[in-house]
Amino acid sequence: xxxxxxxxxxxxxxxxxxxxxxxxxxxxxxxxxxxxxxxxxxxxxxxxxxxxxxxxxxxxxxxxxxxxxxxxxxxxxxxxxxxxxxxxxxxxxxxxxxxxxxxxxxxxxxxxx
Amino acid sequence: xxxxxxxxxxxxxxxxxxxxxxxxxxxxxxxxxxxxxxxxxxxxxxxxxxxxxxxxxxxxxxxxxxxxxxxxxxxxxxxxxxxxxxxxxxxxxxxxxxxxxxxxxxxxxxxxxxx
Numbered sequence: 645x646x647x648x649x650x651x652x653x654x655x656x657x658x659x660x661x662x663x664x665x666x667x668x669x670x671x672x673x674x675x676x677x678x679x680x681x682x683x684x685x686x687x688x689x690x691x692x693x694x695x696x697x698x699x700x701x702x703x704x705x706x707x708x709x710x711x712x713x714x715x716x717x718x719x720x721x722x723x724x725x726x727x728x729x730x731x732x733x734x735x736x737x738x739x740x741x742x743x744x745x746x747x748x749x750x751x752x753x754x755x756x757x
Numbered sequence: 758x759x760x761x762x763x764x765x766x767x768x769x770x771x772x773x774x775x776x777x778x779x780x781x782x783x784x785x786x787x788x789x790x791x792x793x794x795x796x797x798x799x800x801x802x803x804x805x806x807x808x809x810x811x812x813x814x815x816x817x818x819x820x821x822x823x824x825x826x827x828x829x830x831x832x833x834x835x836x837x838x839x840x841x842x843x844x845x846x847x848x849x850x851x852x853x854x855x856x857x858x859x860x861x862x863x864x865x866x867x868x869x870x871x872x
Contacts, residue, residue, distance in 0.1 A: 645816070650799075653797070675858065676858030678860065678861075680863075685865070686865055686866075687761070687847055687849075687863030687864050687865045687866050688800070688847070688863045689863070690860045690861070690862075693860065695858075733799060733800065737858040743788040743790075743805075743807075743851045743852075743853055743858060743859060743861070744790075744802070744805060744815075745802075745861060746802075747792075747799045747800040747801075748799055749797060749798060749799035750799050
């Protein structure tokens with residue numbers, strides 16, 4: 645079946661460095677790729693998303709890139725801060741199934757002061 | 758702000774009990790979802806619903822059922838709880854209709870322990 649692979653599973657960076665998380669997906673019909681951040685004790689919250697008609701999207705320190713040919717998409721966080729420490733999930737919209745997302749297994753990001 | 762509220766943060770139930778997890782959203786969203794979250798496995802879809810009284814199986818429906826009698830409420834039912842259903846359960850909702858893929862809003866989760 646369809647799946648989303650996410651790497652790395654853990655990532656530790658120094659404050660101020662950049663962090664990159666990469667995902668690949670298998671469903672060629674996927675057109676929507678959101679990223680969620682989950683802080684301890686909370687539900688996931690959307691931080692940025694991208695649709696297949698766009699190759700890159702940026703929101704302040706966060707950017708997402710999409711290569712639909714290669715079925716890759718990535719999250720880039722620049723100038724990391726301790727409050728960026730959380731678990732990040734990528735997801736892909738399941739083609740032909742309204743609003744239905746397939747999630748990656750998550751990346752635990754630790755930003756050291 | 759969209760609010761998705763799950764009725765309990767923590768639950769402890771005995772093996773064989775029937776368990777109800779309740780979820781309510783206040784933004785008139787058509788779509789509602791139940792996921793379970795386990796370490797190293799991410800979020801896996803159990804059931805979802807596009808409208809009142811409608812339900813669709815997700816990737817891991819075995820041992821679960823759902824009920825959607827009102828648009829704002831989506832219930833997950835464990836017919837006979839087992840220890841392998843110990844997990845974090847997350848409810849989500851999203852706008853449906855003509856916009857096929859839209860932001861999903863999550864509740865805070867219910868950590869269920871089956872003993």
